[in-house]
Amino acid sequence: MNIYVLVKRTFDTEEKLVISNGKIQEDGAEFIINPYDEYAIEEAITVRDAHGGEVTVITIGGEEAEKQLRTALAMGADKAVLINTEDDLEEMDQYTTAYILAEYLKDKDADLILAGNVAIDGGSGQVGPRVADLLGINYVTTITDLQIEGTAVKIVRDIEGDAEELETSLPLLVTAQQGLNEPRYPSLPGIMKAKKKPLEEVEIDDLDIEEDDVEPKTETLEIYMPPKKAAGRILEGDLSTQVSDLVGLLRNEAKVI
Amino acid sequence: MSKKVLVLAETREGALRNVSFEAIAAAKQIAGGGEVVAVLLGDSVSEFGAELVNYGADRVITVEHPHLKSYTSDGYGQAFMAVIEQESPEGIVFGHTAVGKDLSPKIASKLQAGLVSDVTAIEGEGDGAVFVRPIYSGKAFEKKTIKEGITFVTIRPNNIAPLAREERSGDVSSLSVDITNLRTIIRNVVRKSAEGVDLSEAKVIVAGGRGVKSADGFAPLQELANLLGGAVGASRGACDADYVDYSLQIGQTGKVVTPDLYIAAGISGAIQHLAGMSNSKVIVAINKDPEANIFKVADYGIVGDLFEVVPMLTEEFRKVM
DSSP states (O other): OEEEEEOOEEEOTTSOOOEETTEEOOTTOOEEEOHHHHHHHHHHHHHHHHHOOEEEEEEEEOGGGHHHHHHHHHHTOSEEEEEEOTTTOSOOOHHHHHHHHHHHHTTSOOSEEEEESOOTTTOOOOHHHHHHHHHTOEEEEEEEEEEEETTEEEEEEEETTEEEEEEEESSEEEEEOTTSOOOOOOOHHHHHHHTTSOEEEEEGGGTTOOGGGGOOSEEEEEEEOOOOOOOOEEOOSSHHHHHHHHHHIIIIISOOO | OOOOEEEEEOEETTEEOHHHHHHHHHHHHHHTTSOEEEEEEESSOGGGHHHHHHTTOSEEEEEEOGGGSSOOHHHHHHHHHHHHHHHOOSEEEEESSHHHHHHHHHHHHHTTOOOEEEEOEEESOGGGOEEEEEEGGGTEEEEEEEOSSOEEEEEOTTSSOOOOOOOOOOEEEEOOOOOOOOOOEEEEEEOOSGGGOOTTTOSEEEEEOGGGOSSGGGHHHHHHHHHTTOEEEEOHHHHHTTSSOGGGBBSSSSBOOOOSEEEEESOOOOHHHHHHHTTOSEEEEEESOTTOTHHHHOSEEEESOHHHHHHHHHHHHHHHO
C-alpha cells in the first residue's frame, strides 16, 4: 500500500508565546511534530505493518523542518519529502499549502493519505480536506478507528463527542483525532536507522507550479495577545459562606446564571 | 459594496442549532446591507425555514433528499454547490461545527477560495469586515481578511451574538438537486455525549480533572451541570485515567470551549488544559491545592474538596433558581 502522511512542524504550545513586531518570536522556542500528525504517522505505520507497502511523510517549510521529518522516520516511516518553500514564498495560507501538496501528490497514486485533523498553531483544519478535493479522492475527518480490508475501509469518526461508524473505500484521505492510537516514541535503533533513510528535498520549481498559482487568498493583518485577565478572587470564610457568596457573585456580579 | 451571503443552517436532534442563528448575525455583518440567504440541507427540513427568517435570514432555500439524511461531504457538497450555482453568493458563513469544519474546506477548494476558519469576532462590515480568530490554541489572536474572491468564514459557536428573534416574513423555497455517487455510507451513530447538551455550544460547563478520582466521582459534576442546563467536560488527566470518554476532553488536544461559565473541579490547570478553556467568559476554580495553576485564570476560586463543594453548590443553586 502506498501511504502518505502530511506533517506540520509546529511551535510547542507548552512554550510561552512572545509576540514582537507583530510576529510570534521563534528564537530558542521548541518545535515539535503537530500532535495530531503524530497520530497520523502512528496509524500509517500500523497500516503498513499489517498490509505491506511504504510510508512517506511530507512537509512544507524550510530546512529546519528536517528535524521533524527525521523524527517521523525514526518512528518508522520509510521515506520523507521536504517541500522547501523558504526562498520562493513569502506568504502562504491553507489554499497555498493544499495546492502545493496536491501538485506533489497528483501523480503519486497514493492509496491512503493521513494527516492530523488540525494543527495546534494555525488551527484551521482545512489542508487535509482541501488536498483530497484537489486530488479528487474521498476524505473522512477526525477519525478514531480505521480498519482496512482490500480496498474496503471501515472508520469510526468523532462528531462532537458522538461516534459515527461509516464505510468507504480507497483511495482515501483521513485526518486523525485524538484516541486513534498511542503514538510510539522513536527507539534508539529507530533514530540510528532514520539517519540513513531517504529524505528528498524539492522546491516549488521542481513542481508544476507558477508562483501566481500559489498567491494566498487571505491576509493576516495583525497578531496579538489576548488582554490580560485581572487577578481572580479567592473566596474566604467557612465553606457554606463561600458557596453562597459564589452563587451570589455568579448571579449578580458576573451575571452568568 | 453590499454582498449576498449564504449561511449553512444546521439542525441537531430535531431542532435548529444556536450556531446557525449566530451565523445569520455574522452573515448580516458581512453582507453590509445585502441579502442573507439561509440554506437547509436534509431529508425533511423545510419546517425549520420560518424560524431562520425570524432570526434574520431574508430568504431560505431548502434542499431535501433521502441522501441528505446523514451528513456526508459528498452529499452536502453536491447540494451546497448547487445552491451556490443558483445564487452566485459573494459570501458564505458556516458554523465551526463537525459539519462546518468537514465541509467548508471542500467548498472553498471547489471555489478556489480563501477560507477563514473558527472566527470568534467580526470587526467592521461589508467589504471592510475583518475576522478575529484564535491561534496557538487561544494563546494569541490574529486578524484576517480575504484578499480576493468570495468571503468565506466559519464561526466558533457561542461567540457571536444572534439577532433578537422577531416574527418576520421571508420566502422559503426548495431546490431540487440530484445527489449521486456517495463515496461514504454512514452505518450508525453511537451517542456518547450525555444529556444532549453539546460541549462546544454549552453555556455552562462543569469540568473535572484527576482530582475527581474515578468515573463515579463525575456524578456530582453531572448533577450540577444538569441543574444549570450545561454539559460535563474533563481534563486530559481525567480522560487518560479513563474516568470519562476522550470525547469530553477540553484542552489543546481535545475541544476548545468558550462557555459563559466554566466550573473547573479538581483540575490543576496545566497549560494543555488552559489552552482549551481560558477564553471562557467566567471561570470558577474549585481545588484543594491553593497553589494550583487554575486559580491564576479563575475569576472566582474556592479552596476546598470538590466532593464537599460541588454538592453544596448544587444545593445553593437549587435554592435560588
